[in-house]
Amino acid sequence: MIDIVPIGTVRGGRTEAEDDAWGTIETDIVLDAARVRPESTVGLADYSHVVVVFHMHKVAEVSVETGARHPRERTDWPKSGILAQPARSRPNRIGVTTVELLSVDGLKLRVRGLDAIDGTPVLDIKPYISGFAPRGTIREPNWVKELMARYW
């Protein structure tokens, strides 16, 4: 068991998770002064994007899938393992999303396109570094391209 103490909280945006249309939503990430110092964000504004690691705390633990299911209950999409799909109800309920960084004001970040609801605990913020993009040719199934078509 690993104890994780959030470093901040998502403020604003949606109050309930929805499947699609996250792209234009702007939210604040308010960092906790008990966890990080104001200097922790020095230089962050030099990056256009950040990677937000968050805990999808409103997903009930009993709803977590540990096997396979049809993504979004779409039976026309293949039954897929929970680790092979972008579902919320996954073990440990950790979300990782790269978002546009709009502004940095001390311990408050403004971002666009974060698919996390108001009140979501934030576990880490990383700068988006292009050198960490996938190396080599990318391959993914067609159904996930359909799923993403309206996501942003």
Added chain:
Amino acid sequence: MIDIVPIGTVRGGRTEAEDDAWGTIETDIVLDAARVRPESTVGLADYSHVVVVFHMHKVAEVSVETGARHPRERTDWPKSGILAQPARSRPNRIGVTTVELLSVDGLKLRVRGLDAIDGTPVLDIKPYISGFAPRGTIREPNWVKELMARYW
């Protein structure tokens, strides 16, 4: 406080963290049958890459930086906030890396380019989905391009 129970462990590869040259290293990720069922990886082989979320357990908690410092103690690089650099000694010690998926055999995955050492607890595996790549133009400071030059 959030309790996270790892879903698996990194096996093989380096036994100590190093700064550079992770690109050719192959490791296994052995998932824990007490946490996920064999069906959890169904369809994963349809993706070329996976995103591995892991806990950098060998980083001593006392060494975690909560403010700013020079990346890799390079005083020719700007003093940067811990959230504005790709350092291990960050709050919550969570790593997120996209790696090539070489094979899937039930609860055992073989990957290339994972910058985590033997024994590292794995918190989540996500498929790499191109639709989650950053939207818009990417901007990053020059020093981080220098840092990444020998990373893979």
